[in-house]
Amino acid sequence: xxxxxxxxxxxxxxxxxxxxxxxxxxxxxxxxxxxxxxxxxxxxxxxxxxxxxxxxxxxxxxxxxxxxxxxxxxxxxx
Numbered sequence: 001x002x003x004x005x006x007x008x009x010x011x012x013x014x015x016x017x018x019x020x021x022x023x024x025x026x027x028x029x030x031x032x033x034x035x036x037x038x039x040x041x042x043x044x045x046x047x048x049x050x051x052x053x054x055x056x057x058x059x060x061x062x063x064x065x066x067x068x069x070x071x072x073x074x075x076x077x078x
Contacts, residue, residue, distance in 0.1 A: 013074070014067045019060035037063075040071040048076075 002009050016025065018037070029037070041063065048055060055062075055076060062075045 011072075013064050013072050015064050015072075017061050018063045018065065021065060022060060037065075037071055041073060044071075044073045048073075 022028065041058070045055065045058070053076065055073065057075060058073065062073065064072045064074055066072060
């Protein structure tokens with residue numbers, strides 16, 4: 001429920017997927033950047049699994065880097 005309305009609410013993310021960054025924008029990430037991204041994703045997956053949720057489709061097109069640098073795992077399925 002949000003403002004008295006029932007629905008499935010999503011956050012609008014301003015950024016690019018890792019797939020786009022790798023293939024189009026900049027090429028390979030450096031080792032320290034890969035570790036930072038992987039660490040954030042592991043934390044996200046741990047939180048999901050702790051809540052009994054399985055993502056099941058982690059890939060570059062389902063991970064977005066927000067303009068501020070935050071890593072967001074998307075497409076959890078509805």
